[in-house]
Amino acid sequence: MRNETYLQNSERRDVGTWLENTTSQDPILGRLFPQLRRLATSEAPVLLLGEPGSGREFAARAVHNLSGRAAHPFVVIDCGDFSDPLIEAELLGIDGGTPPHKMGIFEQAGAGTVLLAEVDELPARLQEAMVHLLERHELKRLNSTTPVPARARVIASTGVDLRARISAGLFREDLYQRLSAETLELPPLRERADDIRAFARHFLERRPRAPRDLTPEAEAALRAYSWPENLRELREVVEEAALRARGERIGVEDLPERVRGEQRSGPLPSLREVEIRHIERVLQEARGNQRRASRILGISRWSLSRRLRKYGLQPRIEQ
Template identity: 40%
Template sequence: MSAPDKPSVLVVDDKENMLKLFSRILGDAYAVTTAADGERALGLLASREFDVVVTDIQMPGADGFAVLREVKRRWPATEVVLVTAYASIPKAVEAMREGAYDYLAKPFDPDEVALVVARALEQRRQRREAEGLKQQLAAAPDFHGLLGTSAAMRQTCALLTQGAARDFTVLLTGETGTGKELAARAVHAESPRKGRPFVAVNCGALPAELVESELFGHAKGAFTGATVAKAGLFEEAHGGTLFLDEAGDLPLAMQVKLNRALQEKEVRRVGTTQPINVDVRVVAATHRDLQAEVSAGRFREDLYYRLNVFTVRMPALRERREDIPLLAMHFLAKAGRPLEGFTPEALRTLTAYAWPGNVRQLENAVARAVAVAPGPRIRPEDLPPELSPSSSGGGPLPAESLAKMPYREAVDSARDAVSREYLVALMQEFGGNVTHAAERAGMERESLHRLLKRYGVRSDDFKRSE
């Protein structure tokens, strides 16, 4: 009797010598059951699932097509290998369109039989793993878009829930790409203000001369171009939540005015002296170490203490590696292409990488893999080259890889020393097209122009001749 832990293979053929041949080839590695015709195979399939079914096509009565259809109807995860004479190969190809895994053309080599069955079993295993991940993903808690079952994420979501219940300022810290905006939206959704506006602004993307107008509004004629009066974001968020992303990038002069607005709960539009009362709950986020910024004189201490009422640090992706397969499947499902999942090697590559750009970088990596994968599963070679084992240590990425990342992620990965190299790589990739480069970098076109000027990089030098 075969060992119970061996994979099960059903061999169906109306010739006894073929059944004996398959049993001899496969018997050592697999638990082989034989059926002398299609009708007996259908009877076995009515009550039992096999890992692989190897069936001849040409048989009296129920042929290989009937066996294939019954397998796929009753046991869709079972892989089917067809056996056919050379002249009937077109029929085997047709059967593969109906769900067969592969075919063996007579005469065949015993090693070929063992190889095809082993591949069929590997396909079944990978499909079951993918289905298991899909089931885990469906059952995983989704905290307003924040996915993960790791202890780090459970603790983070618990803290966000606690902070949401109290109507005070929340400060979200952590590396770029860790999901701070999702966390801010979760705080709003869990708070008593959930039915009121949620207004988000990236402070780092606002030109210094327009920050005050954007936050507090302006009167008609307050400055050139102010043809009408405009309410600021504080007024838009009245009664709700204002999310100040990258608050650590605010100019010092604006920090003074923001601190006063938070203290007095009122704002003054640019060009007026009339205070406007605002009822706003502020959630601020930054990838910077604000205490270090205070010590360096780049961030006001009084504003730091006003923001640092309830702090939640968003964990880096490398600190919750067990969430990576679930997140990867989530992003695969969002990509809109019906792939089955990832090969085990691809999942190992994803899990081993240090992810300097965190969840955002993982999403981009999966989107890229979906675009290039021939299917049905994403392989390691479909992933971005920087994810190769030689790049998994988490150190700075080479300049030619930096152009694949938004600017802030590149700077986080390799600090300011590579800013110029990043910009050069970006210009090279897009042939000096600042608009397309700004979209890739995740910043406004004007902001990219300022960076290019600061580092002496001329976009015209990279323009491609027609």
């Protein structure tokens, strides 16, 4: 969970125009700026759709920073990072104990914004609590029957088809209807090949003394790669290549072998196929050690365990 306050009240007046200009010119969010600006003026919940690494949290932060809530906290919680009892306490808080109570993330956010990342992972009991919160703008801490105001705006994100989960009885339709009052879909990087050079240059510009461009051969390799982890993986690849490069441009020889060697052929794989292959590759690299694999994947061990059960994967532990 992360609690971030980006702008104070006095700063908000001074940087409002700067924020709009910066976001509209950003190579990642620029094309989405009209939608982001419209969402920022609304108070309705937002559902962000897109594959992992496609920029969902980046978009949520932009909506918050462009809104009248920017002076208040922006709090992120990954719903797949906690066991069922723990996420209930994190979201709603707990009454009793020492100190007298533990504030949940909605109380911490105040009049700010809460991002429920991977909202499809919410357990059934929390889905019911979220319906109540969105209807009445209040919550009840664990061990309490006293309502507590919940003033934060809710943004949710997912990389799965929630309608399919509704049909399977795994997600509440009434919660889906409330969360999807406003929706924004972020396309995967493999469908934005024409933007890859601009994205790469954007990441390079953020690093001091790094090359500022790509050779045509390096650009062709980046465009041909399938990018299972989207923008997150592109940033890591570009930053790694920048450390290897000896000239003013990144060459194909500076790219990781997996990027240099991949050639597109046949139909594009589904997200499920991409995720299964990537998890299997990381588990192999980690020699079956789930703790190490979860660190490489950038997710919690609990979240990895859920994915292993979901896909029926059995990691082989090597000695």
